[in-house]
Amino acid sequence: MLSSLFATTLFLGASIAASSSNPTVVCVAGQCLQGYTNITLGATLSASGAATSLQLLPGLYTSTTNPELLHELLTSSNAALVPSPGFSANSSLPFTLALEPGMASYPGANYSEQATFHALPQSKSPGNDTATPLTAGSLALASNVWAALAPSGGSSNDRVIFWDSSPDVSQLPSSISSGSLSLLDIQSASCSPPCSGAGLCSASGTCTCPPGFTGESCESCASGFFGPTCQACPSDCETCDQGISGSGRCLQPIVSNAPSTCNCVNGQCGSNGQCSCITGWTTADNGTACAKCASGFFLDSSGNCEVCNLGCQQCADGSGDCVTCESGFTQNANDPTSCVATQSTTSSGTVCPDGSFSSGSNCTACSPECQTCSGPTSNDCIICGAEKYSFNGSCVATDSNGVCEGSSMIANNNKHECDNCPAKCTSCKISGFSVASTINQAQCTGCLPGFVLSQGQCVESCPSGTFLSPQDNLTCTACDSSCGTCAGSSTFCLTCNNNQLASN
Incomplete structure (x- = not known):
């Protein structure tokens, strides 16, 4: 040039x-x-x-x-x-x-007098363009470099792009030569494809992206950034509606005291860094907190720790088969998951009927608390009485939702005992609980940090077509029927149904 x-x-x-x-x-x-x-x-x-x-x-x-x-x-x-x-x-x-990559400006025409060199910039911040005043009678541009100049005090709309050197600026049109000039931008022209407006083309032919931008031409927002200027997602947000066309709406808030922050799986991290396990979980052999089922519980197919059947002290993961029966019980030959109580007989060999126990030479009635009992007292229940459930050696009642008194566990009518809520739940209920209710009707009402509530289950993220309610940051709520996906409110569509386009 x-x-x-x-x-x-x-x-x-x-x-x-x-x-x-x-x-x-x-x-x-x-x-x-x-x-x-x-x-x-x-x-x-x-x-x-x-x-x-x-x-x-x-x-x-x-x-x-x-x-x-x-x-x-x-x-x-x-x-x-x-x-x-x-x-x-x-x-x-x-x-x-x-000439090195850049532009030299000379006060006099024909490249005379002491020059000032303007090297290619090393970085660029979107929306932070600054103009550099020039005293220019002539301009020398390096090979494969372009520069944007404008009259000092003018707007960017008045700018002129220089692709080659100019030995005498005064010979240019009056709009650019009648007064002092300002350098608005200078870049290499060697990038193919050209850099986007946010990118900066280097002399080596690669686009240098400002923070928040990515892509070969800096045409996209990096993960965690949104909007035309690729600004960062809100600081209290794990993920937001990101990308060049993103709104920045928070899709998943940052979880405080998430189990992973204290090497924990099924529990909550306290301020002291210790993990508090939900019922039925304990520290695994590798040291991970709340990662295996405690004694008296077994791991089921849904990844939850269920309580072993009555009379079973320890049972096997997966099957629930009893490994060790409690004292006074033997394994049921017809059902390996259960243990049966040894028959209670008097000193004379009389077998005591259900609802009674041997007190020596006689059979004595169990307490009304018990359906069956083993003795030595009438309150030593094997199976609790009507509307009562075994919990930590006692018989407890439930509330109207089937939640056992003094616990977050739920009544299991089939096992006659209090059982765990579904996986990742911190609390649950069975609406309209009765003696006919089954454990699979249990619905979560609270979840471990990092999980959200969707249709009575604790899941890692809200399913498509639902959004996390900003009121409680827990419940997944249905989007409006016009939305394919939404965020923040039911009518703020991220994508639309029926081939429609989202619009602000």
Whole structure:
């Protein structure tokens, strides 16, 4: 781009009067010209003892470069090369004298007077464009570089893009040449595809993206950023409606005291860093808190710890088969998951009927608390009486939702005992609980941190077509029928049904 101007400058320079009374020798490879000029483009070549110094214009210089005057100085053992701003200082032959990536502005026309060099910027912040005032009679642009200039005080709408050097700015249209100028932007033109408005093209041909942007051309928002300027999602948000067209609406709030923060699985982390397990869980053999079923519970197919059947002290994960029966019980030959109480007999060998126990020579009635009991007292229940359920060796009542008194466990009519809520639940209920209710009717009402409530189950995220209610940050609520997905409210659609488009 500069090469077409150098020859013109060389000859124009000879006819331009300068403040200096001494002539200047200006050279390109193969030709030198002596005259009066203030040109400073390129570099000054000198050597001790030489009659004159030379002003070298950009180009390739070798040990065979002519004319003789230029050749002698280039090959002199004490040659010194002093570059003007923006040019490198390497004087070892051969060398190419070229403007580094950027732009040099000169106060005078034809690249005269002391230059100011504007290198390619290393970074760019969206919406933070600053203008650099210029005193420019001429402009030299490096190869594959463009610059955006505008009249000082004007708007970005007045800007002019320079793709090549300008030896005399005053010859440009009056809109750009009538006053002082400001440099709005300068970038390499070597990126293909071109960088987006947020990107910055480097001299190596790669786009440098500002924080929040990503992609080959910086055309997209990085994960965790949204909107045309790719601003960060809210700080209290784990994920938001992100991307260039994203709204920034929070999709998943940051979970405080999540189990993972204290090496815990099925429990809640306290302020002291300790994990408090939900019922039925304990520390696993590898040290992970609340990661295996405690004694008296077994791991079922849904990943929950269920209580073992009555009379069973320890049962096997998966099947629930009893491994160890409690004292006074033996394994049921017809059902390996259960243990049966040893028959209660009097000293004379009489078998006591259900609802009674042996008190020695006689059978004694069980307490009304018990359906069956084992003794030695009438309150030692095997199966609790009507509307009572076994819990930690006692018989307890339930509330109207089947929740056992003094616990978060739920009544299991089939087992006659209090059982665990479904997986990841901290509390649950069976609406309209009665003696006919079954454990699979239990619905979660509270979840471990990091889980949300959807249709009575605790899940990791709200299913498609629902959104996390901002009122409690727990319950998944249905989107409006027009939305495919939504966030924050039922009518704030992220995607639409019926091939419609979302609109603000």
